[in-house]
Amino acid sequence: xxxxxxxxxxxxxxxxxxxxxxxxxxxxxxxxxxYTLLNIAIYGLxxxxxxxxxxxxxxxxxxxxxxxMVSNYLYLLFNIINYNRxxxxxxxxxxTYFLRKIYIVIFIGYIATxxxxxxxxxxxxxxxxxxxxxxxxxxVILNPLPETIYLKYYDSWESIMETADFMKDNWLNWAIPNIxxxxxxxxxxxxxxxxxxxxxISFNFIFxxxxxxxxxxxxxxxxxxxxxxxxxxxxxSGSTRRKRMFMNKF
Numbered sequence: 082x083x084x085x086x087x088x089x090x091x092x093x094x095x096x097x098x099x100x101x102x103x104x105x106x107x108x109x110x111x112x113x114x115x116y117t118l119l120n121i122a123i124y125g126l127x128x129x130x131x132x133x134x135x136x137x138x139x140x141x142x143x144x145x146x147x148x149x150m151v152s153n154y155l156y157l158l159f160n161i162i163n164y165n166r167x168x169x170x171x172x173x174x175x176x177t178y179f180l181r182k183i184y185i186v187i188f189i190g191y192i193a194t195x196x197x198x199x200x201x202x203x204x205x206x207x208x209x210x211x212x213x214x215x216x217x218x219x220x221v222i223l224n225p226l227p228e229t230i231y232l233k234y235y236d237s238w239e240s241i242m243e244t245a246d247f248m249k250d251n252w253l254n255w256a257i258p259n260i261x262x263x264x265x266x267x268x269x270x271x272x273x274x275x276x277x278x279x280x281x282i283s284f285n286f287i288f289x290x291x292x293x294x295x296x297x298x299x300x301x302x303x304x305x306x307x308x309x310x311x312x313x314x315x316x317x318s319g320s321t322r323r324k325r326m327f328m329n330k331f
Contacts, residue, residue: 084253087322091254095313102308106161109308110300112172113281116150144187145180147278152179154280155231162232162311182230183278185237222248225255226277228314251317258313262306270299279303 123146131139156175160167197215201208222245229235229244248255266272272282282299285292 084322087325088254088257090325091313091316092258094316095258095309098312099305099309102161102165102312103305105165106167106308107304109157109161109167110297110304112154112157113300113303114284116154116281117284120146120150144191145184148180148184148187149176150280151183151227151278152176155179155183155227158227158307158311159231161308162315179230182237182240186226186230186241187278189237189241220275220277223277224248224259225310225314228311232311232315232318247314247318254317255313258309259306262302262309265302266299266306269302270295272299279307 124143127139127142127146131142153172153175156178157167157171159178160171197212201212204211223241224244225247226240226244229240229247233240233243235243263274266274266282270282282296282303284296287293287296
């Protein structure tokens with residue numbers, strides 16, 4: 082099986098599984114609205130409670146809240162990809178299921194950013210080009226990190242390393258559908274996903290038919306994309322091109 086036949090094969094298989102999963106779990110498109118309301122409520126409460134001397138804790142707690150939201154969404158995807166179902170109980174359990182792993186990844190990213198900021202002065206004027214280039218490279222190389230976290234049983238650092246290895250072996254198969262989905266999202270909603278841990282697209286609280294319709298379309302595309310990514314990752318990480326060539330014969 083040459084590389085083009087392999088691309089067609091894996092995307093055809095991922096597409097079939099995505100259609101089946103989305104038909105049974107379409108309710109996931111509404112999680113973005115729930116996360117938006119939860120964020121408004123939680124950060125409003127934190128802004129009230131963490132005033133004065135307690136403000137120093139706001140960064141830590143904000144990172145925990147963000148990690149909990151991501152954990153919740155990834156746990157829903159975990160159940161959809163592995164069991165083709167999602168329940169209210171899954172939503173309740175999801176806030177803590179991957180919390181520790183995601184929080185440590187966020188902390189590693191924070192440390193890396195701080196270190197990069199400290200040494201950027203040594204690069205002089207070239208740092209204006211180098212730092213954005215490094216950020217984009219990390220965004221590309223670690224793009225499948227959410228799938229590694231919820232589909233593999235590695236700790237935080239091992240998940241980062243495994244993601245880099247996955248991209249080294251599967252970058253073309255992974256890049257093509259993700260670029261297509263990103264273009265679709267941008268065309269229909271104007272949203273550009275510049276975060277590794279995306280849980281929803283932005284809701285701008287435009288309560289008219291056009292605004293609500295565009296948000297719903299965006300959430301449908303985003304949800305299908307995330308389910309597709311999960312099935313694609315599971316297929317690619319669990320096989321090699323040679324193995325897929327053999328399975329395709331049957």
